[in-house]
Amino acid sequence: MTRMPRRHLPLWAVGTAVLVSLAACAGGGYSQTPLSPTPTAAASSAPPTSAAPSTTASKCSPAPAGFNPVQSYDPVATLPAAGALTGRLAEIRARGYLIAGVSADTLLMGARNPLAGQIEGFDIDLVREIAKAILGDPTKVQLVVITAGQRQSFLVERKVDIIARNMTMNCTRWLDWPIAFSSEYYHSGQKVLVRKGSTAKSLDDLAAAKAKVCAPTGTTSLTKLQEFVPKGAVAVTADTHTGCLLLFQQAKVDAITGDDIVLAGLVAQDPYAVVPTQTAITDEPYGLGFNAADTGFVQYVNRLLETMKADGRWKASYDRWLAPSLGAAPAPPTGVYGRQ
């Protein structure tokens, strides 16, 4: 009781030291936040990717004897009156509008004009003429913007009545997808687009230079491009041709391949892109796409196309959209008919 013995002092010192050291580690930091959440019960919301066309037994390798991809069904003799429409046409009329699959970013053919907010172009004019014929009003159209890779499923699953989206008529699409085509309404061919100053003028040149070339998924352009991959070309895909132009502008690809008309639309958007003088390496006859069962609809549209080619409406549309880039309108492609 008399005095605090000094021998206890070290004990206090130890106590204080313990307190300080414990305090120091109590405020410990957290481990670094990861860059993506650790997976929980919530399943990843991967959108269902559109099923790739099955590669089972094609009816087109080789194509049946005498198969002509531009041959369509005979046009009806005359366009029937609105009240006399049957089948698919009657359904469209009852619904009150036509559902058309189009492109919104293929300048000249089908592109959204940002200033007007409207989709317009050579393909769109055709769709509006069809709506006008069936429904009496060119604006009674629901334009469904689709990518090239979605053309098959949208027609087969009847998500659209018609597709007007620079689509090449070929055996695979006729017989394997299967869909039906109208008669040919535009004749195109595959070319290459390169950077200004480039010496390459063809896919062969690009393959020799081991260049990266872009083509949209699900197109005949990509199929053709893949033939040049063994020769050294690097195939890069995008959803659309405009997607390719985006990669081109970001220097992720050296060139783009596609139909001349599509490339003309890209050149119009980029002063550093050029389509050098070259011979088209493929023939790309464009037709309007339909569900394979809608032959009556196809025959109706074929009559309309014949009328438009004859009365100057085809040429008027060509002059408006394509002539500034491609020069004066040629004679419209001749319809080939007789498909059974």
Next chain:
Amino acid sequence: MSQQAAAPPPVAAPSPAPTQARPAVLAPTGQGARPAYPNAVVTPTKPRVTAWVKGKASGTPGRMRMLGAVAAIAAVLFGVVGAWNMWSSAQALGRAGATTDQVVRVQSIYADILRADADATNAFLVGGLEDSAQRADYEAALKRAAETIATAAAAQPADGAALAALNAALQDYAGLVERARAENRQGMPIGNTYMTSASAGLRAAAVPPLEALLQANAERSRGELSMAGSSWPTLVTGAVAVLVLALVGLWLARRTHRYLNIGVTAATVAVLVGLIAGMVIFGGIAADARKVSTNQLAGTLALTSARTAAFDARANESLGLIRRGQASANETAWAKNDATVTTNLSALGGVTWFGGTGSASALSQAWTAYQKAHVEVRGLDNAGTWDAAVAKATGATETPRASFAAFEKASASAVDGFQAALVKDVDGPATRASTTAVVLLLVGLAAAVLATRGIAKRVEEYR
């Protein structure tokens, strides 16, 4: 009973060792015979220190000194560990508030980014020159997001890497949007492609770090709140201290033939009272922390999740229209967002409301109003009247915009309310915990002093 047991001294447990140890110590040093105090003879060399310690520890007074030291250490340990435990609890409560602040910050970044994207995509929807008010809203949202990223990075260093990734994603996005805008003003369709690519890139690059940030900080908040009530270190050291002090008291009673050593008994009682009081207070803190966790924190998290999903739903509404006739993917995303909002709002009904004016059901009603408006937009688009759908979705006075703004405003003020309540309601327990920390430390130290003094008195009897 202690008298009988204490009678034969040799019975005490460590008896054989010290009796032999004494001569052994004496022999090598030759000066251990004198039970000197350390201040009398300062022995700097190691053998001398050892000799001193051994001298101190020998015989009955030596054993008493040792037991006194053990008792003091136990009491101090209780005081120190109890204080540290309480102090950490107070700190944890404070950190729970801070990490919840961070959750709210991240959520506001999330909302601002999606808001900016909704503005930017809407501008493309309307076509031509964008609405200047919308453009201003886009810029303000991006600016706020950038500022909040900086604040959040300063507030939580552990979030640095994720916030840096977010910042990079935001810069890429802003760059692509400007490019899209420039092309759009030239009338080039590629502008639209740049815009879609910006939106897709934003979702791919910014959403994962944002989700990670929300998840990590929510987990931190929950962890802190559950840690605040964790009292086992105090319980263990307190129980050990009481036991040690009681045994020392018992030993002393036997050895000295006295019932009670006042110092040791007082120390035992002090530690016991401190332990019981500490555990009661801990129980209160744990209960408070649980309440905060299941109400204020759960409410804040439910609201932030609902808000994020709501903004994403609204952006998907625009994107669905932009993709023109192909809204199904966005509509699926919208439905998923809608389910998230609804689930979280109904979860909110199960917690005490801290959101100020309004209620969980009022928020649900606000959301239902927007749901209805969205269904009308989809109806117009699905019926082939795209232009009418766009007008409905973007019109300043139309129901989708107005009802969404109402929901946005109400939920924002509710988040603020819950968040403020959380910070406020962890404050009380935190103060209690820090006060108790000081008290426990003092109790431990006082008990140590009492015990050593009580024993010192007995030791003196042997001089």
